[in-house]
Amino acid sequence: MRDDHTLEPENGAATPADRSAETNSTERPTTGARRLQERLVFRTSKINTATRGQWHRLAQQTARKADSIKANPYAERAAGMWTASRDRVTAMPAYDKMRSALGERGPARVAIATGVLAAVGVAAAAGTAAATQNHDDTRSTTAAVAAVDSVKNAEIGQYPSAPPTSAGGQAAGAAKGADKPAPAAGAAKGADKPAPAAVHPKAEDKHDKAKAKPKAAHKAKPKTVRPVQPKPVMGLSQTQMNNAMAIVKVAEAKGMGERGAVIAIATSMQESQLLNLASDVVPESMNYAHQGSGSDHDSVGLFQQRSTSGWGSVKNLMNPTYSAGAFLDALKQVPNWKNMPLSVAAQTVQVSAFPDAYAQHEYRAQAVVDALMN
Numbered sequence: 001m002r003d004d005h006t007l008e009p010e011n012g013a014a015t016p017a018d019r020s021a022e023t024n025s026t027e028r029p030t031t032g033a034r035r036l037q038e039r040l041v042f043r044t045s046k047i048n049t050a051t052r053g054q055w056h057r058l059a060q061q062t063a064r065k066a067d068s069i070k071a072n073p074y075a076e077r078a079a080g081m082w083t084a085s086r087d088r089v090t091a092m093p094a095y096d097k098m099r100s101a102l103g104e105r106g107p108a109r110v111a112i113a114t115g116v117l118a119a120v121g122v123a124a125a126a127g128t129a130a131a132t133q134n135h136d137d138t139r140s141t142t143a144a145v146a147a148v149d150s151v152k153n154a155e156i157g158q159y160p161s162a163p164p165t166s167a168g169g170q171a172a173g174a175a176k177g178a179d180k181p182a183p184a185a186g187a188a189k190g191a192d193k194p195a196p197a198a199v200h201p202k203a204e205d206k207h208d209k210a211k212a213k214p215k216a217a218h219k220a221k222p223k224t225v226r227p228v229q230p231k232p233v234m235g236l237s238q239t240q241m242n243n244a245m246a247i248v249k250v251a252e253a254k255g256m257g258e259r260g261a262v263i264a265i266a267t268s269m270q271e272s273q274l275l276n277l278a279s280d281v282v283p284e285s286m287n288y289a290h291q292g293s294g295s296d297h298d299s300v301g302l303f304q305q306r307s308t309s310g311w312g313s314v315k316n317l318m319n320p321t322y323s324a325g326a327f328l329d330a331l332k333q334v335p336n337w338k339n340m341p342l343s344v345a346a347q348t349v350q351v352s353a354f355p356d357a358y359a360q361h362e363y364r365a366q367a368v369v370d371a372l373m374n
Contacts, residue, residue, distance in 0.1 A: 240274040250324040266365035271304040288318040
């Protein structure tokens with residue numbers, strides 16, 4: 001043993017005298033347990049602080065509401081009315097009996113409690129009205145009962161005690177006029193009134209009938225039914241759409257169907273823009289209805305057909321129905337016209353200097369035909 005009261009172990013390390021080498025190290029809490037304990041303490045204090053803050057805020061809100069209620073000029077009056085009503089209820093002779101009866105148990109207690117609550121409500125209402133009007137309870141009750149009785153008596157007095165008798169009071173009449181003879185059976189009411197004189201219809205004057213002439217029936221004029229014009233599509237005008245309708249009707253009449261109408265409309269779009277054109281070279285064409293004029297030799301009409309080439313007279317070619325029929329008749333003579341390209345079929349009939357120009361109008365012509373045939 002050394003002077004500092006320590007023992008010197010075999011390995012040379014100093015050990016306190018009051019603690020042996022075999023002392024268990026778990027006597028003190030470990031570092032993890034200590035940290036967990038500190039966290040629990042911190043969280044508990046935090047929760048307590050938040051709870052105290054919430055209660056403090058609630059108390060402040062309650063105080064503010066109480067102050068606002070006290071500041072209300074009607075609050076004092078309402079409190080006084082309630083106090084007066086409570087005092088009136090507690091001063092009733094039956095209050096103590098009801099209070100003692102409430103000490104009973106079972107279904108009777110529930111029934112009594114219900115009746116007491118109803119009575120308290122009625123008494124409170126009566127007390128409030130009495131406090132407002134400054135009348136005595138007994139006088140208010142007596143006046144209310146008297147008012148109810150008077151109202152009932154007034155309502156009962158509106159109706160007679162016995163049901164009224166018919167025929168103007170036959171019982172009273174029988175008592176007063178018993179010596180008068182009874183009226184004949186079947187006499188109607190008001191028999192004492194004079195009967196109105198019978199009105200006889202005047203004899204019809206045959207001469208007046210002869211003079212009367214029947215009025216001529218007004219004949220309604222027949223209404224003129226205007227044809228419904230097709231709605232323009234693909235940027236066409238109403239005039240162009242009407243001409244396309246004329247071509248479609250001719251194609252349907254000739255049995256050439258949709259394909260024939262598409263080829264004919266595409267051809268007219270290229271030749272005259274679907275307009276019935278006259279010719280500046282042919283003055284006669286100006287005498288007929290037209291929608292413009294051109295100057296391509298003597299070509300006229302929707303398909304710019306020439307009378308000098310055997311298509312027909314100028315008058316006929318200026319008719320859209322005739323010119324469309326002439327084109328479709330020529331197309332019908334082309335072998336396999338339904339299956340060949342549109343530009344080839346149109347060029348075979350028209351023999352134009354621009355044979356490929358018809359193809360550019362096929363899409364628009366198809367859309368127009370779809371709109372007119374569907």
